[in-house]
Amino acid sequence: MTVISAVPTLPVGALFSQTRREFASWYSRLWGPLGALATGVSRPRVGERVLDACCGSGASALPAARAVGATGHVDAVDMAGALLDQGRAEADRQGLAHLRFHRGDVTAWRADAPYDLVQCCYGVFFFPDMEAGTRHLVDLLRPGGRIALSTWVGGGMDSMVRRAREAASAVRPLPAPPAAPDPRTRVDSADGLAAWLRSLGLVDVAVHRVDYRVPLLGDDAWMFLLGAAPRRFVLGMDEQQLGRVRDRLHADMAAAGHSHLDASSLIAVGVRPQ
Numbered sequence: 001m002t003v004i005s006a007v008p009t010l011p012v013g014a015l016f017s018q019t020r021r022e023f024a025s026w027y028s029r030l031w032g033p034l035g036a037l038a039t040g041v042s043r044p045r046v047g048e049r050v051l052d053a054c055c056g057s058g059a060s061a062l063p064a065a066r067a068v069g070a071t072g073h074v075d076a077v078d079m080a081g082a083l084l085d086q087g088r089a090e091a092d093r094q095g096l097a098h099l100r101f102h103r104g105d106v107t108a109w110r111a112d113a114p115y116d117l118v119q120c121c122y123g124v125f126f127f128p129d130m131e132a133g134t135r136h137l138v139d140l141l142r143p144g145g146r147i148a149l150s151t152w153v154g155g156g157m158d159s160m161v162r163r164a165r166e167a168a169s170a171v172r173p174l175p176a177p178p179a180a181p182d183p184r185t186r187v188d189s190a191d192g193l194a195a196w197l198r199s200l201g202l203v204d205v206a207v208h209r210v211d212y213r214v215p216l217l218g219d220d221a222w223m224f225l226l227g228a229a230p231r232r233f234v235l236g237m238d239e240q241q242l243g244r245v246r247d248r249l250h251a252d253m254a255a256a257g258h259s260h261l262d263a264s265s266l267i268a269v270g271v272r273p274q
């Protein structure tokens with residue numbers, strides 16, 4: 001009989017802290033450009049107060065801090081301490097003293113004053129309750145303040161995650177994914193994301209699609225698996241097992257002609273009514 005209970009799990013913050021090296025290796029091709037694109041849509045203004053929820057190492061918090069300037073303020077919150085350390089180092093390097101990184105669960109974050117802008121890139125679907133967590137973020141806005149969310153377009157990033165899961169489960173069986181509908185499917189199309197944001201009471205909702213594909217060369221797919229949420233599929237594996245997953249992943253992808261990481265995204269903005 002196959003024993004699947006031995007697959008270890010980690011809280012999301014600890015998981016992303018473990019990804020720090022490979023996450024950083026993808027920063028300049030993935031997280032950094034997509035964070036800059038998100039702030040191109042959220043448009044932080046000089047002097048604004050911004051919350052960057054699920055900030056990682058600062059991909060969208062750093063451009064937001066540059067945009068609001070020293071008269072503004074950015075709180076960047078994440079549970080992954082190792083990614084926050086990378087963000088702090090970069091903020092120091094850029095002289096962004098008004099950008100503060102905080103370790104914590106953003107769904108329980110409290111602030112002294114409301115925010116003009118809350119942004120959250122590729123984070124809401126990690127919340128144990130996506131709707132309640134996002135409502136909490138909306139509650140942190142002043143009336144008339146705006147929230148900007150980035151999500152993956154369906155059929156893009158999820159196909160990479162599926163391949164990672166298949167390669168890992170060929171080496172060590174994984175528990176079946178939860179039977180409940182994946183909350184990501186509510187926010188992976190422009191219409192679905194817009195409808196969901198309106199259901200949260202937001203107005204003036206606009207969703208922008210960004211087509212973004214990165215060629216996968218050499219060890220890229222494996223580095224991606226280790227540098228993002230799919231790392232959970234290989235937690236606790238020994239070196240030999242890891243090598244087998246890597247080889248399997250690359251072989252499967254080559255056989256399927258899967259030569260790019262499709263990180264096409266939706267960037268949505270909505271306004272909290274006055």
Ligand SMILES: C[S@@+](CC[C@H](N)C(=O)[O-])C[C@H]1O[C@@H](n2cnc3c(N)ncnc32)[C@H](O)[C@@H]1O
Nearest residue numbers: 016031054055056059078079080105106121126
């Ligand atoms: C895919 S990463 C994206 C990081 C960053 N926004 C970026 O685009 O580079 C998702 C991040 O969400 C964080 N996260 C997930 N749930 C969280 C929560 N409840 N509170 C704070 N951070 C959370 C994880 O630790 C991880 O760093």
